[in-house]
Amino acid sequence: MRSRLFGLVERLSRTHKRLVFLSIDILIVECALLATLMLEASSLWPGEELAQIGAVFLFLPPVAAALSTALGIPNIRLKAYESLSYTQTANFSALLVVALWAMFGLKNFHFTLIGYALFGLTFFIGSVGVRLAMLNAYLLVLRWGQRRWRVAIYGAGTTGVQLAAALKNHESIVVVAFIDDDEGQQSMTIAGLKVHSPDKIERLVREKEVDRVLLAMPSASAPRQMQIAHRLQSLGLDVLALPSFAQLVGTEALIDNLAPVVPDAFLGRQSVDDQITTGSTVYPGKSVMVTGAGGSIGSELCRQLLALKPRKLVLFEVSEKALYDIDRELRELPDFAGVELVPLLGSITDSRATRTAMADHGIEVVIHAAAYKHVPLVESNPVAGMSNNVLGTRILADAAEESGVERFILISTDKAVRPTNVMGASKRMAEMVVQDLAKRATRTSFAIVRFGNVLGSSGSVVPLFKEQIRKGGPITLTHEDVTRYFMTISEAVQLVLLAGSFPVGGAEADVFVLDMGKPMRIRDLAEQMILAAGYRVRDEANPDGDIEIRMIGLRPGEKLHEELLIGAGLLTTPHAKILRARERSLTELDMAKALQSLRHATATGDAQAARAVAAAYVEGFGGIAEGQSPVFADRLP
Structure with a gap:
């Protein structure tokens, strides 16, 4: 029933609907005039004059039709018949009263002002009432059986x-x-x-x-x-x-695009982007391989390398989507011309894939950015974290030495310094892997680049805080006094490329660090971002503020303050803003034992054993005191 009624209404064309409304108005005009005459005639007019009023009934409808069309009354949609439409109907009623007055004047009929007012009011109520009744009936049909x-x-x-x-x-x-x-x-x-x-x-x-x-x-x-x-x-x-x-x-949306969050604004020091120049003689014309090419650091490495015009740029990435995105982006850049881009899907823990990639493409420089880096995730997945970050680095570095790669640069983190979490411990062991190979390498020069938190990278606080601000807060902090060293993605990548261009040698792999100034208090960063977004901090002193900063406590393995060096003292480099540290490493025998134990732990999926390996060989992890020998073989299972 509902569908048939609704279908009947919907099949009417707009012209047919206008004619329906116009006919209704004409009918209401006749009814309003008849009702008015019936109320007024018995006392005002002789009976013989009533027969002559028929002429008015003939002439008033066409006049009403013309006025209605001129005012656009039939064009008003039934569902849009609201306050403005009432005004138009009232104007229509007033014009009809004027038309009736003119007709009665021509016929010399006597009609009182009350009669004219009654006619206009009767027509207005009738016209509005009929439309509202039709609207309610239409809505009743539409809503019949439907959820509201x-x-x-x-x-x-x-x-x-x-x-x-x-x-x-x-x-x-x-x-x-x-x-x-x-x-x-x-x-x-x-x-x-x-x-x-x-x-x-x-x-x-x-x-x-x-x-x-x-x-x-x-x-x-x-x-x-x-x-x-x-x-x-x-x-x-x-x-x-x-x-x-x-x-x-x-x-x-335009304003948001014109004023994005610029990480450089929250450094707390002057950016050194314009003070670092990458080595222009190391990368041009070479075949360069970047692992983790789709990540925050890896993708920026690829962008800056492209501008240095290597002969070939191999993008090695385990994530299909990340590899697709960076490959497509690089091919659209002006610097793409003249550079052969090779996207390769693969894991650094796959020995065959890494060796094949280096042999097939004649790799001369490897920049190793692939790693599991999110502290809470690696803390709850220690086997996967240690396997990827430590064993994957060993597999990749071995393949580089065997393939005759000229330079191998490991990207590390300040969390590797006396780590209190599995991620930091895994990165420190990756450093020790590179240090161990550097002692025996005859074909490859190894270097380590260590820096602090990168503003704007995946998982960093800037995009996290920005998202929390967008959602209305609160911004979550682990501790009121937690501090971190910060640098921009651009600074970090230029440091990597510059370190890769320095002459290296000796029995130890060089560890390069950026002069990052003083560490920054994270709460200060949060407050700056709230203010930069145009909002106010909400706290006890300002309860009417917009965004609250809430303390949630330090996460497992998280430090209150990070460090950049294990030992004391720094050496200079050819660049004033880049410093060099020589830090002790494991003996070849200890390194072999550590890797053997770790391989056994990952093969059996033993998380406790994986942690024990890190505790036994990484200074600062698992309660090892500073200055004490980092090797405690009796801790191993």
Whole structure:
């Protein structure tokens, strides 16, 4: 039944619908005139004059049709028949009264002012009443058998009222209430709906069976809207936000593009990007391989290497998507011309794949950026972390020496210095692997580049804080006083390329570090980012602020303060901002024992044994005191 009625209405063309409305108006005109005459005639006119009024019934309908068409009354959609349409209908009624007065004047009929007013009012009520009745009937057909979403509007201001009016005739939505923070609005009735306090949301949801809440407060800050949304979502409600005018016209997105978060602004020191020049003689014309080419550091390495015009750039990456993205990006850069790009899917723990890649492509320089680096993940997955970061580095470095690679550069981290977590311990063991091979290498020069946290890289605090700010907070910190060394991705990559160009030699692999200034307090960084986003910090001193900074406690294995050096003292390099450290390493025998134990632990999937290997050979991990011999073989299983 519903579908047949709905189909009948929908099959009518727009012209047919206009004719229907026009015919209805003409019929209402005749009925209004007849009703008015019946009320007025018995006392005003002699009976013989009533027969002559028929002429008015003949001439008034075409006049009404012309006026209705001129005013566009038949063009008003039934679902859009609201306040503005009432005004147009009132104007139409007034013009009909004027037309009737003119006709009666020509016939010399006496008609009172009350009679004219009664005619106009009767037509107006009839025209509006018929349309509203048709609208309700149409909506009844549409809603027949359909679920209707019961909606509350958060915000009883102008935007909320307009939204309620727009949804009034929606076939599947019924607005049941307003919610507003303004105490002056609460308990009032606006647009036929009661305004409720946010404190009564739970009861409102239960009593009114609310399914969704629409946020109609576009002038409120994004954090404020997100805080409200989080609270409503915790009640199991769907929450939708009405966009602001700036979002509708696109200016808000434009502003965001024009003012992105620039990591350099949060360094706490002057950037050295313009003070580092990469070695222009090492990479041009060479075949260079970058492992972890799709990662934050690896991808930037590829971009900067491309500008140095190597003969071939081999992108070695275990993630298919990451490899696809960086390969496509590099091919669209102007520097791509003249460079052979080779995307290779593979893992550094695959000995065959690494040796084949180096042999097939005549690799001359390897920059090893592939690693599992997220501290909490590696802490809960020690076998995978140690296998990839330690054994993978050994496999790759062995392949480089056997293939006659000229230079091998390992990218390390400050977390490798007296580590308290598995990730840091695995990176320190990777350093020791490279140091061990450097003692015996005859064909390959090995170097290690160690730096602190990289602003803007995957998993770093800048994108994390930015996302938390976007969601309205809170920003989560592990500790009030935690500090870290910071550098930009560009600085880190230029350090790697520069270190790879330095002359190296001797029985130990050089460890290069950047002069990064003083470590930065993470809370200060969080506050700077909140202010840079145009918001205020919310705390006890400023309860009306936008974004809260919440302490969650140090994670397992996390340090309060990081270090860059294990030993004391630094040596100079050809560049004033790059320093060199010579740090002790394991003996060849100890390194062999460590790797054997680690291979056994990973082969059996024994997480405890993997941790024990790190505790036995890495200074600072597992309670080894500073200055004490790092080798405790009796700790091993």
